[in-house]
Amino acid sequence: MGAIIIVGGTSGLGLAVAEHFVGQGREVVVTGRDPDRAKSIAAELGAAGGLGFDLSKPEQIAPALAELGAVDHVVLMAIERDANSVGAYDLTQALQLVTMKLVGYTEVVHALQDRLSEQGSVLVFGGLAKDRPYPGSTTVSTVNAGVLGLTRTLAVELAPIRVNSLHPGIVGDTPFWSDKPAEVLEGHRKVTLTGRLTATKDIVGAVAFLLENASANDVHLNLNGGIRW
Template sequence: MSTIVIVGGTSGIGLELARRRVATGDDVVITGRDGSRCAAVAAEVGARCRGVAVELSDPDAIGAALSGVDRVDHLVVAAIDRDQNTAADYSVERALRLVTLKLVGYTEVVHALLPRMAPDGAVVLFGGLAKDRPYPGSTTVSTINGGVMGLVHTLAVELAPLRVNAVHPGIVGDSPFWQAKPAGVLDGYIARTPIGRLATMADVADSVDFLLRNPSMNGVNLNVDGGWLLT
């Protein structure tokens, strides 16, 4: 039995992973911005799950928020946000918030929990394929996801023997964000994906499980996209 902390575990892929891990008998801590929602989602996941309110865009408060977590075998930082930002019409406020959340916030979570991490434990961070295939308005998102790659590399060296990896999902068709799109929006993406369908939340959760489980996976940035980047 292991204890896994999933930062950003109240919805989407993080919640999918929390359900899987509770079903296998692990103790799970999920975090989200809202304490009441965290508690409600944790209760729905099961008795082995509890919720903790953490705001990644306020790094100074992360340590105190996670102080009640006594033991960590595995850590998954899956919390994400989106920002439509271009160099021509640049919002410094939005950019600073996202950089703080996903780079400073991610790192501070690792810093706060490191004294309680098992020496043979593992960390998985979340990036995204905007690092490789930018789109109009992805200036901040593409840059930050590239930063996650660098963060994985430096942490894997610095924190050894603790293992650190990242998953970079493509378009996840059944995730709340993409599932809410109007009919037909995803057809073009499906048509150019070699496996004939988009990645699913279960696919991404399975890739996280693999990175946590396999003792030789370290310093890896794993794309999960069904081959979409090849086309």
């Protein structure tokens, strides 16, 4: 069996996904921006390794991944959040997120393609902002919608390797959301049809399904409890 590479596996949802697969006895490699931090988090987890590269500097990616052997699954879930609106458009921030999430993600797959198992898969994270924009989501909505196009073309180009995307709603117990004011979280909770925010364990279950189900291909899964628009 080859490794499971979790790009953005040093915190939040990525860390939970890494914990899950380490617990299953799988060879897991987590990545973040800083190699020392990634290595130390990998050691704490009992993961096989930790690597550091900045997705917004795509030329760093292939050298950083050069030492990896056979790979079964790639999970692309790193993020740097960008509050950007067309009225006050910050070019530097926009370029950072667009480069990391669209060009950087693609370069990871390009760099690993000769080591990807034919039975393996790629999973790309997007998010609810692709369908539900809000003031300040200009770049986030753009890249999350871009994830759909990226996933679809990768599924065709990499076949028979499976490629899927996962679009979570607000995951209330992640570090990004858990410290937000109660009224902010309540505003998001009350528009869900389930009456609860998505939980990290829900996302981990969806990742396991999309990586491991041999017929899950070109699936673009919205996981948010159902939203009352």
